[in-house]
Amino acid sequence: MRKPLLVTDFLDRARRLYGEKEAVVATDGERFTYGELGERVDALSAALEARGVEQGDRVAVLDPNTHYQLETAYATMQLGGVHTPLNYRLTPDDFAYILEDAGVKAVVADYEYAEKVEAVRDEVPTEIFICNDADAVDGDWEDFEAVLDESDGEYDRPEMDEDDVVTINYTSGTTGDPKGVMRTHRNETLHAYLITIHQDIADDDIYLWTLPMFHVNGWGHIYAITGMGATHVCARGVDPAYVFDAIQTEDVSYFCGAPTVLNILSNYYEEHEPVVTGENDVRVATAGAAPPEATLRLVEDEFGWYLKHVYGATETGPLITTSDFRRFFDDEDDARFAVKKRQGLGFLGTEIRVVDEDGEEVPRDDATVGEVVVRGNQVMEGYWNKPEATEEAFSERLEGFYHMGDLATVDEDGMIAIRDRKKDIIISGGENISSIELEDTLFDHPAVAAVAVIPSPSEQWGETPKAFIVPENGDPENPGVDPEELTAFTREHLASYKVVRRFKFVEELPTTATGKIQKYELRQQEWDDEEDMVGQG
Known part of the structure; x- marks a missing residue:
């Protein structure tokens, strides 16, 4: 027997088997069972359908880790739409590009971030704008709860194929414009099965949302946690x-x-x-x-x-x-x-x-x-x-x-x-040096709270390592350690050609919403006056 692999099955299963069990603990403490979550999702599906959202249309959601993100994702997918989560750390210009590139028809945004979309509203093809607190933002936004209250929850679920694209996740765009990663029902379903196995996800799990839901659909946890009937505990940051x-x-x-x-x-x-x-x-x-x-x-x-x-x-x-x-x-x-x-x-x-x-x-x-x-x-x-x-x-x-x-x-x-x-490897005098190895070494020094190492231009070697360090005491002006001491520390633990001699103390390192250090920003600063990079980082 062949049964199509559809992401809608995850919520369907949870509603059928765990309808009276707790599904979501909201950021304000409100709690929903899977039965209640399903009813809210149906209401939003019906409301989006009434506003013209059809199978294949892209629906973007700009939201921290709240239940609105989960509801919008499943409401979109029940209509055969394409869930398009947005990174809330991006700029209005980034959103203008993504909304145009994906041809997004509807946006559901959190009150804290809606202004970033409002700023480019006239530049994008989007027609429907919904906010979880419309009174808190400027512009013509429908209120999420009012939209649900006015909905009868009746919608037509189309026939879907497991090879249909169901999500588009935009990459961070560290080189050029962001790219939209297309993922199908089959991709998402099998990935969710895999993390359920390898992450030992069970129905009695209580999962805390510290990982952004927008980030590859929360590593697939919007599906796996739901499908297993476990509990989502939401957190805005x-x-x-x-x-x-x-x-x-x-x-x-x-x-x-x-x-x-x-x-x-x-x-x-x-x-x-x-x-x-x-x-x-x-x-x-x-x-x-x-x-x-x-x-x-x-x-x-x-x-x-x-x-x-x-x-x-x-x-x-x-x-x-x-x-x-x-x-x-x-x-x-x-x-x-x-x-x-x-x-x-x-x-x-x-x-x-x-x-x-x-x-x-x-x-x-x-x-x-x-x-x-x-x-x-x-x-x-x-x-x-x-x-x-x-x-x-x-x-x-x-x-x-x-x-x-x-x-x-x-x-x-x-x-x-x-x-x-590949772009972070340091090529110094023809030798390849791992920035990760240097970071691990420097992090062992008690005066170092965080560190990122990048290639820095060198007339003698082409490139040489440079470390950006957040000091343990939090004060880059008086970090409690001098560069000479750190150089000596690396000399004790590393081969001579890997020794770090250049340092900059900073208050913080640039990071993505998932906490990954954005080295490309540091590289751009360091190589701004150079015509080329040895390692093309």
Whole structure:
């Protein structure tokens, strides 16, 4: 039997099996069962349909992690529409580009961010504007609750195919304009199945939304948590006091946090010593570059949380690997941190390779560097209206695999470890230097709270490492450590050609909404007066 894989099945299942169970804890404390959530979603579907939204139309949502984001996503998808979540950190010009590029028909925006859309309203094709607090914003916006109150909840759900595009997620646009990543019902459904397995998601989970829902549909958690009948605890941002309070009072069992989020929580804990668990054990997923080992030790040994390290990209679902394969480490052995810092092995049904410039797999010596490529059912359909970019992404080194742009090694067990982004590798005097290795080293210095290392122009070497450091005391004018001391520290721990001699102390590092450091901003500042970059970063 073949049953189409449709994302609408996730909420349908939760309503059918968990209708009386708690689905959502809103940011204001209001609570909804899955039955109530479903009724609100139906009402919004009917309202959007009455306003002209049809199958295939794009509906954008600009919202922090509130129940309005969840409701808009499912209401759009029930109509056969294309859910288009927006990064609330972007500028009005960014929104103008995305709304025009995607041909967005309707926007549902949070009151805190609606003004960014209002500023470009006359420049975009969008016809429908809904806000969760229309009285709080300027312009002609319909109020979300009023729209629901006026709706009878009756709508026509069209026949859908699993290969229909159901979401468009725009990348950060670090090079050129943002690209719209198209994902189908099949992509999203199979990815949700995979994270349900590899993240151990169960119906009694209580999930705290510290990860932006807009970010690749919250790593697929808008589907997996819903489909399993677990509970969503919403949060408008990463406020450490709120996070620790929610973990305790709501008995949170699971959340996601980038390394910078874990650092924020660690710093708050060291100053305030909050309660770190409720009645449930806590597990936390972190992604991308691994947190420093000191953070891992604090999270696991002192907080008592179980940490899972995962890896991926917007184009890949996002998640494609994890280091959480229990036969490769012992929970009681400190050696487990060396495994957990790796990006690990591929998810079920996911083919991961690390290949050289000829597309050949590198040896499992944990030394030879190649680019990570992936093939799997969770990988995107392609880029919206960008066939050339799609072709390049799937063919540069190895035909038919998506090219991640990350450089990695592979150990004897087949576990990958990211050494750097292709654009972040530092080529100094012909030698390749991993910025991640330098950052890990500098972070071990007690005066360093956060660090980003980029290539800096050098007449002698072409490029040389430069570290942007947030000092532990928070004062870049008097950081409590001088560059000479930090240079000596790196000399103690690194090969001579990797020693860092250039530093800049800053109050904060530029980050994305998910907490990833935006090195491209630092590179642009550093290379602004240069004609070219050695490593083309």
